[in-house]
Amino acid sequence: MMKEQNTIKSATDPGGKKKSIPQEPASQGIWSGTISFSLVAIPVRLVKSVEPGRVSFHLLHNRDYSPLERKMFCPEEEKIVPPDEIVRGYEIQPGKHILVTGEELESVSPDRSRTIEITEFIDIREVDPIYYDHPYFLVPLKGGEKSYSLLVESMRRTNKAGLAKFVLDEREYVVLIVSRDNALAMSTLHYSDEILPMALVAAEASDEEINIVKKSIKAMMTDFAPEKYSNNRRQKLLDIVNKKVKKKSEVKAPEVEEEEKAEGMADLMTALEKSMRTVKKNGPIKHGKN
Amino acid sequence: MPSTLWIGNIHFGALIVPVKLHTAVSQNRVQFHLLHKTDRVKLRQQMICKFDKTPVPAEEQVKGFQVDERKYVLMDPEELEQAEPESSRTIDVHEFVKTGGIDPVFIERIYYLEPDAEAKSYGALAASLKDLDALAVCTWVMRKRAYFGAISSTGKALRLNVLRYTDEIVQAQSLGLESFELSEKEVSIGSELINKLTVKFQPEKYVNEHQKKLWEMIEKKAHGQKITPLTPKHLKPTMPGKLLEALEKSLNRAA
Amino acid sequence: MVKINERELTLTNLDKDLYPSFGFTKARVLEYYGAIARFMLPFLKDRALTLKRYPQGVENDFFFEKRCPKFRPDWLETAEVPYGDEKKITYCMANNVETLIWVANLASIELHVPLATADFPNNPDSVVFDLDPGEGADVLDCARVALMVKDLFLGLKLESFVKTSGKKGLHVFVPLDPKRTVFEDTKKFSRAVAEIMQKNYPNLVTAKMNKELRTNKVFINWSQNDPSKTMVCVYSLRAMEAPSVSFPFSWKELDKAAKTKNPDKFRVLASEAAALTGKNEDFYKEMLDMKQRLPNT
Numbered sequence: 001m002m003k004e005q006n007t008i009k010s011a012t013d014p015g016g017k018k019k020s021i022p023q024e025p026a027s028q029g030i031w032s033g034t035i036s037f038s039l040v041a042i043p044v045r046l047v048k049s050v051e052p053g054r055v056s057f058h059l060l061h062n063r064d065y066s067p068l069e070r071k072m073f074c075p076e077e078e079k080i081v082p083p084d085e086i087v088r089g090y091e092i093q094p095g096k097h098i099l100v101t102g103e104e105l106e107s108v109s110p111d112r113s114r115t116i117e118i119t120e121f122i123d124i125r126e127v128d129p130i131y132y133d134h135p136y137f138l139v140p141l142k143g144g145e146k147s148y149s150l151l152v153e154s155m156r157r158t159n160k161a162g163l164a165k166f167v168l169d170e171r172e173y174v175v176l177i178v179s180r181d182n183a184l185a186m187s188t189l190h191y192s193d194e195i196l197p198m199a200l201v202a203a204e205a206s207d208e209e210i211n212i213v214k215k216s217i218k219a220m221m222t223d224f225a226p227e228k229y230s231n232n233r234r235q236k237l238l239d240i241v242n243k244k245v246k247k248k249s250e251v252k253a254p255e256v257e258e259e260e261k262a263e264g265m266a267d268l269m270t271a272l273e274k275s276m277r278t279v280k281k282n283g284p285i286k287h288g289k290n
Numbered sequence: 291m292p293s294t295l296w297i298g299n300i301h302f303g304a305l306i307v308p309v310k311l312h313t314a315v316s317q318n319r320v321q322f323h324l325l326h327k328t329d330r331v332k333l334r335q336q337m338i339c340k341f342d343k344t345p346v347p348a349e350e351q352v353k354g355f356q357v358d359e360r361k362y363v364l365m366d367p368e369e370l371e372q373a374e375p376e377s378s379r380t381i382d383v384h385e386f387v388k389t390g391g392i393d394p395v396f397i398e399r400i401y402y403l404e405p406d407a408e409a410k411s412y413g414a415l416a417a418s419l420k421d422l423d424a425l426a427v428c429t430w431v432m433r434k435r436a437y438f439g440a441i442s443s444t445g446k447a448l449r450l451n452v453l454r455y456t457d458e459i460v461q462a463q464s465l466g467l468e469s470f471e472l473s474e475k476e477v478s479i480g481s482e483l484i485n486k487l488t489v490k491f492q493p494e495k496y497v498n499e500h501q502k503k504l505w506e507m508i509e510k511k512a513h514g515q516k517i518t519p520l521t522p523k524h525l526k527p528t529m530p531g532k533l534l535e536a537l538e539k540s541l542n543r544a545a
Numbered sequence: 546m547v548k549i550n551e552r553e554l555t556l557t558n559l560d561k562d563l564y565p566s567f568g569f570t571k572a573r574v575l576e577y578y579g580a581i582a583r584f585m586l587p588f589l590k591d592r593a594l595t596l597k598r599y600p601q602g603v604e605n606d607f608f609f610e611k612r613c614p615k616f617r618p619d620w621l622e623t624a625e626v627p628y629g630d631e632k633k634i635t636y637c638m639a640n641n642v643e644t645l646i647w648v649a650n651l652a653s654i655e656l657h658v659p660l661a662t663a664d665f666p667n668n669p670d671s672v673v674f675d676l677d678p679g680e681g682a683d684v685l686d687c688a689r690v691a692l693m694v695k696d697l698f699l700g701l702k703l704e705s706f707v708k709t710s711g712k713k714g715l716h717v718f719v720p721l722d723p724k725r726t727v728f729e730d731t732k733k734f735s736r737a738v739a740e741i742m743q744k745n746y747p748n749l750v751t752a753k754m755n756k757e758l759r760t761n762k763v764f765i766n767w768s769q770n771d772p773s774k775t776m777v778c779v780y781s782l783r784a785m786e787a788p789s790v791s792f793p794f795s796w797k798e799l800d801k802a803a804k805t806k807n808p809d810k811f812r813v814l815a816s817e818a819a820a821l822t823g824k825n826e827d828f829y830k831e832m833l834d835m836k837q838r839l840p841n842t
Binding site for chain 2: 039072097147210252
Binding site for chain 3: 271274278
């Protein structure tokens with residue numbers, strides 16, 4: 001499992017060109033808002049701190065090699081359902097749902113959907129690693145660079161981390177904000193009632209047994225160098241892919257007309273058509289603000 | 291105790307410690323379903339061909355690796371299997387490191403380890419790691435996937451920390467942040483403020499209020515009550531010129 | 546050699562007539578940009594600048610220059626922005642009047658900017674409707690289309706702003722909150738608008754790029770909503786026969802001009818621009834502070 005130097009950082013095709021696969025840029029819209037501590041407010045945006053390393057495949061139709069996409073399907077009417085016909089609901093009884101809109105969800109914790117308010121600081125060494133959930137970075141938005149640097153430097157100097165509550169999508173998280181490599185890193189934490197109790201193991205080994213083990217451990221102590229470990233599967237898969245590309249055994253997917261009524265286009269068209277009808281009926285509207 | 295996810299054997303030197311893996315975290319969230327607006331029927335996911343817009347059954351699906359726009363290399367199941375690591379029950383320990391040496395950002399998830407069968411070697415490992423303040427860096431294969439991680443000890447119990455590979459972690463340098471000129475006064479007030487606001491870490495204090503409120507809202511709606519959506523709170527950002535002032539005011543408030 | 550804001554600039558070839566048919570020297574170009582600077586700078590601020598240089602005047606060859614010239618003064622602000630699939634290019638940013646003058650001195654008669662600022666090049670702060678008259682159509686037809694889309698937007702609770710291109714067409718902008726906007730959405734939106742206008746006014750509007758299909762119609766060029774595309778900046782000169790300017794109109798003024806049925810009412814020359822901006826600049830600048838959101842985003 002231990003590999004030498006060749007950790008693959010990004011995939012390349014045999015031509016050596018960097019692959020330009022349409023990928024969600026890491027720094028795009030997960031969330032943006034303000035982080036604050038006491039009376040200092042810093043405009044920031046949330047970016048991913050972890051990039052999945054797994055090689056991902058697309059599912060294709062074996063007849064025309066067109067990529068497949070997930071769509072929602074109504075088993076009752078047996079048809080694909082466009083986004084404007086999809087609603088979210090909570091099942092209070094089997095078959096009975098309460099509908100909830102995105103706006104209502106965001107309004108449940110209005111204080112927390114656009115702000116991360118640090119209310120207290122702690123010594124990071126007191127945090128059991130079991131609490132850590134998902135890591136992110138916070139990047140300052142225009143105008144916030146100075147306050148951001150101040151928070152980073154002050155936390156670094158005092159060696160403390162900030163605790164806050166934060167709502168992302170429909171979930172509330174406790175987050176830990178730390179200063180790392182001159183940046184603000186944020187990690188969501190698990191709630192203590194989500195940590196399962198561990199049955200205490202009454203395993204007693206003799207001192208002699210313990211000493212033998214300790215001796216082995218001491219002999220194998222070293223510094224942590226994670227770069228030594230890499231994901232072999234990715235390289236193996238890329239090798240297979242490269243061989244096939246060399247043999248020119250690629251398939252081509254058919255061109256799809258871009259005007260798919262997908263992802264909110266239906267909603268948009270409805271709104272536009274409504275507005276269009278009014279324009280045609282009423283003639284020119286008063287000139288708005290300017 | 292939740293059900294056992296996997297059974298393995300920790301190996302290093304002559305020591306073998308048989309263990310059972312359990313999840314350590316259980317999240318209970320409000321689950322929403324996606325419904326059809328017209329008949330409130332629960333929707334299911336289907337794979338649709340982008341080209342002919344029809345549903346595609348599993349037998350007609352193949353896996354492809356994208357090499358360029360609209361160009362794929364087909365992967366057949368045998369080839370994919372070839373790339374899979376060999377099955378094994380061994381958790382290979384390669385080396386040991388000091389506990390402080392692993393930044394929490396490396397930790398992807400944590401499993402509890404329970405001794406499987408004879409517990410003495412387990413106890414010896416747990417006590418040793420605790421005494422030496424060390425972690426066992428290891429690799430293993432679970433469900434056809436290769437993992438890299440570290441075994442830690444709480445004294446009596448062992449945990450398996452699954453670690454991320456280095457190239458999966460975004461480096462702060464790549465964010466392109468510039469360091470800003472700060473005055474010593476600003477930093478020292480900032481530091482004083484932080485210290486004044488420092489408390490002991492008490493995770494039990496934090497309760498998921500959003501969940502509670504979500505339940506309340508759902509209940510209200512179930513009883514036919516109207517919900518008035520509130521507007522999210524937006525804080526006014528502190529302008530760089532006003533930073534010192536804000537810091538001083540904050541410090542006064544905290545005193 | 547002049548000094549602007551404590552910075553020294555060497556201005557060259559001031560007598561060169563850059564608009565020979567009309568008579569407008571480089572000195573006049575610099576003078577124009579100096580006078581218009583305070584109105585124009587907010588629209589250039591923090592944007593990667595593309596220069597369109599006519600070193601031998603508007604009747605001769607021009608070239609686009611994206612890479613900020615290496616011989617630039619060290620006080621000139623730049624930004625590194627990715628260009629297509631390539632690595633990042635260093636662009637000039639006209640964040641002050643001295644930079645604007647320096648750039649104009651390079652005979653960059655026209656100044657073009659992207660729809661997003663350089664720090665977040667994938668997040669536009671507006672969606673643009675580039676109304677371009679085909680063969681046989683003119684700015685009056687564009688005005689008709691502009692007034693209709695303005696109403697269409699009001700129906701969606703969106704405010705919009707209009708300016709002349711300085712050539713034959715009009716540009717309509719809907720200002721947006723860049724923090725909540727990406728080009729994918731603006732492109733989709735502008736395309737949807739173009740297509741619905743084409744559907745309802747097939748004799749007046751086309752959404753298709755094809756030149757043959759544009760005869761007598763106004764083309765709504767929705768594809769301009771892209772991180773790699775630029776639009777001529779408001780108040781920029783255009784390299785036409787006469788020094789016309791890409792100039793903002795209020796909707797009331799546009800309506801009035803359209804009713805005269807005289808296309809010349811839409812033409813604003815450099816000399817007029819300087820005089821007119823005293824009255825009008827406030828309303829157009831409002832665009833920069835508006836943080837609207839596209840429907841369904």
